[in-house]
Amino acid sequence: MGNESGERVEHAGDVESTKPSAADVPFPRAVRSFVTRAGRVTTGQARALTDLGPRYLLAFDPNTPDLVATCAASASAQGKQYEKTVLEIGFGMGAATAHIAGVQPDTLFIGCEVHEPGVGALLKSMGEQNLDNIRILQHDAVEVLASMIAPASLDGIHIFFPDPWHKKRHNKRRLIQPAFVRELASRLKPGGYIHCATDWQPYAEQMLVVLGEESLLANSAETYAQKPDYRPLTKFELRGLKLGHGVWDLVFHRV
Template sequence: MTESFTVDHGPLNRTYKLRRGRITPGQRSALGTLADRFALPAGDAPLDLAELFGQNAPVVLEIGFGMGDATLAMAEADPSTCLIAADVHIPGVGALLRGLHRRTLENVRVLNGDGAELLKRRIPSASLAGVRLYFPDPWPKARHHKRRLVDAAFAALVADRLAPGGRLHCATDWEPYARQMVAVLSAEPGLELEFGGPVERPEWRPVTKYETRGRARGHVVADIFARRKPGSVSGR
């Protein structure tokens, strides 16, 4: 595995559980051979997004992509948008790399690491067209609620990194977490909550494994949208 697929910084407050998973030979091969093509450059320096993708196109950050199926579908459906996809699950990273290679997609760059830390440390202010957070760990036990990703600090960070009019799109099948997301995003002065609740799945968001599993358990899926206010000041 190359250096490009190591985590440079541990999270300040880990908001995910590392999942065990067997790495297939194909995934392992992809990790070793496709880093130069698809990995984010290693290091701590802020990313030059236009240079990273070789074009001045809108860039969206996806935090947590699982095995990458939805990421591939969205990237293929909208090649004019560039996507940074971050996840800590090594088999999923390998699967996404294989999928990008097989579909000859060039509008995605991959990080094996914490997407929230990437957002904090390497994404410039007012640079993203969007942030996607689909089915993050809900940490259902009360003593673990502080480990949920969507809190006031995360909302302020997203508001700063989004370009004016840029959009945060969250989805969850855990109703208490959906209510928390709505409350937190509504309280952030740099964001304008557009919608938060059960709604017919937006056609551009593919069905994920976690969504299917949640619906099978009788959970109601909520999509939450918040947009950076045009007049808000960045630089937090």
């Protein structure tokens, strides 16, 4: 995911503008929630990984079929109780995650990100801001969702600025596809929400179609939603807005 790193490709002009249909974009069996990116772990990030990793990093374990319940039990043993649990898929460098966790201290955020500098950056922010309501899996969120997230266990799912795969021949690699959206929706409690955001209009249009065709979900707006107050403007997003790029938020609720 590329929500804050600034490393993904800027808008290319080779995507056809015709509105997509969910049927036009098959769900590839090997879809992943991430794109492999180069990056160097800074000294501060490495220190955070060493010092805070043992406390806040969770291991990928297919034998843990209800990660939300496991996290709740662990928090309870420490005398803490969270009102809600939100899964974030691909948090980039973690600035938005840390901000949201700071303004919603009664919510536990479980973030999936494979990019080690991003994991280190979020842990560093957690230490600096004294945040205790974030847990991190450095693993592909598609596998985490399939193996470790029980049905109807999440209150929310955040997917901010996933890689848009600009070229039409690569659209099938996009994360938001019908089969994956069905899995996402099934993991939500009734009334839970999926919040997606993108700065690439053709992907926004595809998201609107795919999410809108999922019978387990209902759109919170007629089309695109107003940006919820809890989602901050990232550095990557601010740069895009200055260049005249749009940003589209979509918020759907589990019926």
